[in-house]
Amino acid sequence: MMTNLFSIFEPSSSIFNLSMNWISTFLGLMFLPYLYWASPSRWSLLWSKIIQTLHKEFKALLQPSHIGSTMLFVALFSLIVFNNFLGLLPYVFTSSSHMAMTLSLSLPLWLTLMIFGWLQHTKHMFAHLVPQGTPFALMPFMVLIETISNVIRPGTLAIRLAANMIAGHLLLTLLGGVGPSLSLSMLSILITAQILLLILESAVAIIQSYVFAVLSTLYTGEIN
Template sequence: MMTNLFSIFDPSTNIFYMPLNWISTFIGLLFIPYSFWMIPNRYYFFWNFILNKLQNEFKTLMGNNSNGSSFIFISIFTFELLNNFYGLFPYIFTSTSHLTLSLSISLPLWLKFMFYGWINNTQHMFIHMIPQGTPGILMPFMVLIETISNIIRPGTLAVRLTANMIAGHLLMTLLSGTGPSLPMYFISLLIVIQILLLILESAVAIIQSYVIAILSTLYSSEVN
């Protein structure tokens, strides 16, 4: 039972020993040609409106030191959002439900922040490890706590996204698996519940993409 349940997250499905499931990550490339149309359509205006709002918010969080780096976080938001939504469609592999993908995004991003901060703003990084007003006797403990909390940041970013994507998919799979054994008058109730869960998962896909982008922006603003 558990093997069948978690098989929806199995990335090992292949054809001629080629892991074609991961190709679903690049479906977003199909949307790029829309931005090159001579006459923009409604999809272009809608997506451009969202990206402009995000850029203004990221620039506000990062202050005057953004220097165009907000586009990195907009790209992360777009990539995460599209891949989260792909998993809601039948027969499309949910790549963001694996630490392989989410950690490969958060870890290099965090390392970049750390290298930039310790090389260019060393004094600021040391000051940031001890909050203002901390008693002298507590300073060693605060340095230890801040160091640990800083080290686990890429892991928390990756696990947060992975756990949220797995939880909803598992719940929908569990409920749908009980369908054949239910009486006919319970099937309609099950369908309504599944539709509500699908709406909830759509909201989770948007919220988690936004949270990942916002937290990455806040982490980058701390090293400036």
């Protein structure tokens, strides 16, 4: 039972003996060219409006010297939200539910920020370890706490995204597995619950993508 339940997250499963599951990560690219060669539609205008709104929000969180970085975080949001939504479709591998992908997004970003910050703004990075107004006796503990909280940032970003994706998919799978054994009246209740959960998962897909991008933007803003 558990093997079948978690098989939906198994990256080693194959199609025609070809391990093609991770290719689903790039399925979102198929939606982008259409926005550039086709005539504007309501969906393309909506997506353009979302990008502009995200650009304004990320711009307010960044320092003036890092304004150009907003495009990086908009692209990061787009990648994650496409993968989250595609994972809700049947037979599409949810790559954003794996630490292999989420950690691959958060760790290089955090490591780049740390290298840049410590090389270019060393004094600021040292000052950031001790919040203003900290008593002298507590300074060593604050340095330790701030260092630990800084080191675990990529892990918390990766785990938050992967755990939320796994939890929702497992709940949908568990409820869907009991469908054949239910009566017709209970089945209608189950379908209603599944639809509500699917709506909730759609909201979670957007929220988690936004949280990942916003936290990455905040970490970048702290460097300078």
